[in-house]
Amino acid sequence: MSYQTGFLNHFATEAVAGALPEGRNSPQRPAFGLYAEQFSTSAFTMARAENRRSWLYRMRPTTAHGAFVPYAGAELLGAPDGSHTTPNRLRWDPLAMPETRVDFVDGMVTYGGNAGIGVHLYAATASMDARAFQNSDGEMLILPQQGALRIVTELGRMEVAPGFLALVPAGMRFRVELLDGPSRGYICENFGAPFRLPDLGPIGANGLANPRDFETPVAWYEDRDEHFEIVQKFNGRLWTTTIDHSPFDVVAWHGNSAPCRYDLxxxxxxxxxxxxxxxxxxxxxxxxxxxxxxxxxxxxxxxxxxxxxxxxxxxxxxxxxxxxxxxxxxxxxxxxxxxxxxxxxxxxxxxxxxxxxxxxxxxxxxxxxxxxxxxxxxxxxxxxxxxxxxxxxxxxxxxxxxxxxxxxxxxxxxxxxxxxx
Structure with missing residues (x-):
C-alpha cells in the first residue's frame, strides 16, 4: 500500500497518469470521460482552516442507483433509547467470535451512545466483497484488537492492524477485508465535529500525535461490472440498495477530506x-x-x-x-x-x-x-x-x-x- 502523510493536508493523487485536472482544467470535462464529484464533510462556508472537501474523478457518478429500502441485517446495531442506562460502573468480557460467516457490517454491535457518539464493537469472520458500507450519520474511528484489516475506501486502500486506528469520514463508502483470519475490535461513531489533533498549549510545538504520522491512501480504483450492495446508515437506521458496478472507481482525487490511518x-x-x-x-x-x-x-x-x-x-x-x-x-x-x-x-x-x-x-x-x-x-x-x-x-x-x-x-x-x- 502507498500512503501520503500529514493530517488534514491537501493531497493530490491519481492512479492513471493524466486523470487529475491541473490548473484551469474544468471539472466539467475531466480526462478519459471521468465524472467530477465534490465530497464535502463541512459546510461550504466554513472557515478555510476548518473546511474539509475533496474533488473525486470517478468512472461513474454516485447518483446512479435505485431507491434505498430498509436493511434487515446488523440487528444489534442501533442507538440506545436510554431505558437500560444506570449510574453503575460496568465492565464486559470480550465479544465472542461468530460461529458462522459474518462480515464487518453484520458483525457490529452497539454498546452505548449519546447525541454525540455511538460506541460499538465488531466481530467478523468473513471479508466484505461485492458490498460497501456508508455511514451518513458520522465518521468512524476503527480500532482492530484482533486480526488485521484492509479497509478499501473510495479514495484508496489502508491496511490497519491491531495497534493502528483508521478514521473514515462520514458519507465515505468502504468495505472491510480480513487479512489474517477473524477480526474483532472497537468503533467510535462520531456525530459531532470531525476529529482533529488537540491543541498543545504549554506543551509547545511537539508531542502527543504528530500530523506527519497520519497516513492517507493514494488513489486506487476497481473496475468491476457486477452487482454491488450499498448498505447505508442514515438517521440511525440501516438502508440498502444495489448498483451495477464497484463503488470504488475513483481514479484520481485531490483535497483534504479523506480516510487515514495512524500507528499508535x-x-x-x-x-x-x-x-x-x-x-x-x-x-x-x-x-x-x-x-x-x-x-x-x-x-x-x-x-x-x-x-x-x-x-x-x-x-x-x-x-x-x-x-x-x-x-x-x-x-x-x-x-x-x-x-x-x-x-x-x-x-x-x-x-x-x-x-x-x-x-x-x-x-x-x-x-x-x-x-x-x-x-x-x-x-x-x-x-x-x-x-x-x-x-x-x-x-x-x-x-x-x-x-x-x-x-x-x-x-x-x-x-x-x-x-x-
Missing amino acids: SRFNTIGTVSFDHPDPSIFTVLTSPSDTPGTANCDFVIFPPRWMVGEDTFRPPWFHRNVMSEFMGLIHGVYDAKEGGGFVPGGASLHNQFNGHGPDAESTRKAMAAELKPSKIDDTLAFMFESRAIIHTSKFAMEGGLLQHDYDACWTGFEKAKLPE
Whole structure:
C-alpha cells in the first residue's frame, strides 16, 4: 500500500497518469470521460482552516442507483433509547467470535451512545466483497484488537492492524477485508465535529500525535461490472440498495477530506518528571470539540507503553469522579490500574459521569508499597472514548451475557485510614 502523510493536508493523487485536472482544467470535462464529484464533510462556508472537501474523478457518478429500502441485517446495531442506562460502573468480557460467516457490517454491535457518539464493537469472520458500507450519520474511528484489516475506501486502500486506528469520514463508502483470519475490535461513531489533533498549549510545538504520522491512501480504483450492495446508515437506521458496478472507481482525487490511518506506537507520551499523575487528557490522540470551549464531544485517549518517573506520588491513575463519561477498551497487555484481572483484551468498561472509579484494591496496595524509582510500563495498549454526555447503554450491553456483574467487587477490601488519636 502507498500512503501520503500529514493530517488534514491537501493531497493530490491519481492512479492513471493524466486523470487529475491541473490548473484551469474544468471539472466539467475531466480526462478519459471521468465524472467530477465534490465530497464535502463541512459546510461550504466554513472557515478555510476548518473546511474539509475533496474533488473525486470517478468512472461513474454516485447518483446512479435505485431507491434505498430498509436493511434487515446488523440487528444489534442501533442507538440506545436510554431505558437500560444506570449510574453503575460496568465492565464486559470480550465479544465472542461468530460461529458462522459474518462480515464487518453484520458483525457490529452497539454498546452505548449519546447525541454525540455511538460506541460499538465488531466481530467478523468473513471479508466484505461485492458490498460497501456508508455511514451518513458520522465518521468512524476503527480500532482492530484482533486480526488485521484492509479497509478499501473510495479514495484508496489502508491496511490497519491491531495497534493502528483508521478514521473514515462520514458519507465515505468502504468495505472491510480480513487479512489474517477473524477480526474483532472497537468503533467510535462520531456525530459531532470531525476529529482533529488537540491543541498543545504549554506543551509547545511537539508531542502527543504528530500530523506527519497520519497516513492517507493514494488513489486506487476497481473496475468491476457486477452487482454491488450499498448498505447505508442514515438517521440511525440501516438502508440498502444495489448498483451495477464497484463503488470504488475513483481514479484520481485531490483535497483534504479523506480516510487515514495512524500507528499508535508513534504517539509521543508526555508525563510528569516530578510528582502527581497527569490528567488523562495528556494522552489525547484526537478530539472532537463541542460548543463549550475546553469540553469535548469526544476525546480519543490512549495509554501506551511509557516511563513512570514521578517522585513521592501515587503513580496509577488516582481515584476520581469526572464530568466526562469514559468508555475504555484494551488492545493488548494489562492496564496498570486494573491488574487484578477482569479487564482483558477485547473487553470493555464504562464509567459514566460523576461516578467514582480508579485503580482496583490490589493495584492500589501494590502502588502504595512500591519503591518509587523510574519504571517502564510496557506491553500494554489501552484506550478511552471520553464524552461530555452520559453514554447510554444498549439492551445487548446490559442483557447480552457479557456484563461482569461482580465488577464492583474489585473495589472492596480497602483498609480504613488510621487517624491519630
